Amino acid sequence: MIFWRLFLMLPVILSGGSGTRLWPLSTPDVPKQFLPLMDPDRTMIQQTITRLDGLDFMSQPLVICNEKHLPLVRSQLKAINRLGRQVMLEPAGRNTAPAIAAAALYCMENEKDGLMLVLASDHTILDIPAFQKAVTAARDAAADGKYALFGIVPTRPETGYGYIETAAADDSGVLAVEAFKEKPDAATAERYVAAKNYFWNSGMFAIPAGLLLGEMRNMEPEMLAHVKDAYAEAVRSDESIRLDRKSFESIKGNSIDYAVMERTKNAVVIPLNAGWSDVGSWDMVWELSHKDNHENVTNNITFFKDASGNMIHTEDDRPVALLGIKNCVVIESKDGLLIADKQYVQEVKKAAESFLK
Incomplete structure (x- = not known):
């Protein structure tokens, strides 16, 4: 334990998402993590990084993104005074496992086998003290050689997330992992929530870099070999580490969940009850936003008449009138116009992808 505490924790910020579920405001050129949603x-990636402020064991963040987003990342890091590291660039999307493995190699090289805290760049967390308390607990568990997963205390029987089944807590409140569960149907989700030992899998975790690489050496040796080649042959500058394209494109992509998380014997859960959301749809944005007396959300001058439960967002100053409309989403940007019943917001990604073909 003392050995690990000598080193800072490296925040690894995954920023490779395309953000099409929040089209037309979020697009592949400027996905949601770069928007002040x-x-x-502050944008979502800036919030992700600054909510670690005050944790004195955190070092400067390592952001991993695709090549075309480098200017966006650097400008947004500069705005919050977090340009202390190069940005790691993926030449192609290969899901999360290769990117995290490359971050672990970087951590071994630059942080003397320190601990990594892996976070998505586009989640929101409302209770920062509760989050920081959980991060500290995860740091301690990872320092003991554990794969410390943040399990979100479920607030509803959600069918859109995977779940983690846990056993009893140890003296520190850390929960042993019993099983990982795929996204359930509604009845199963209700059973999980009622049981109180199931947590949403947030995809955030803390782990020693050496442990992660050791697990991948055993579980995904071919992937790790290609990642090592991509990292060794990377083009380095003061601004970025550009992973080698040929080696990286040779990787068969996989998520860290399937590659390691669901197969390791070293996983534990740190419960997190801090107002977490992955902000994965416009109805989630509505849910998290300030509402008027009729449950409407708007960012502009809007006239409502017999309208309730609506989400309105425009990019210019044109006034909007909503008459006799309920539970709708109206989003306008230079890239398109979305008008949808909130029951259909899960179809936004398909609509966006049809325009991007």
């Missing part, structure tokens, strides 16, 4: 003064 939840805070008018």
Whole structure:
């Protein structure tokens, strides 16, 4: 334990998502992590990084993104004074496992086998003290050689997330993993929530870099070999580490969940009850936003008449009138116009992808 505490923790920020579920505001050129969706003064990636402020064991973040987003990442890191590291660039999308393995190699090289905290760049968390308390607990568990997963205390029988089944807690409150569960149907989700030992799988975790690489050496040796080649042959500059394209494109992509998380014997769960959301659809944005007396959300001058439960977002100053409309989403940007019943927001990704073909 003392050995690990000598080193800082490396925050690894995964920023490779395309963000099409929040089209037309979020697009592949400027996905949602680079937008001020939840805070008018900070983008989602800036919020992800600054909510670690005050944890003195955190070092400067390592952001991993695709090549075309480098200028966006650097400008947004500069705005919050977090340009202390190069940005790692993926030449192609290969899911999360290869990117995290490359981050572990970087951590071994630069942090003397320190601990990694892996976070998505586009989640929101409302209770920062509760989050930081959980991060500290995850740091301690990872320092003991554990794969410390943040399990979200479920607030509803959600069918859109995978779940983690846990056993009893140890003296520190850390939960042993019993099983990983795929996205359930509604009845199964209700059973999970009622049982109180199932948690949403957030995809966030803490782990020693050496442990992760050791697990991948045993579980995904071919993937790890290609990642090592891509990292060794990377083009390095003061601004970025550009992973080698040929080696990286040779990788058969896989998520860290399937590659390691669901197969390791070293996983534990840190319960997190901090107002977490992956902000994965417009109805989630509506749910998290300030509403008027009729449950409407708007960012502009809007006239409502017999309208309730609506989400309105425009990019210009044109006034909007909503008459006799309920539970709708109206989103306007230079890239398109979305008008949808909130029951259909899960179809937005398909609509966006049809325009991008």
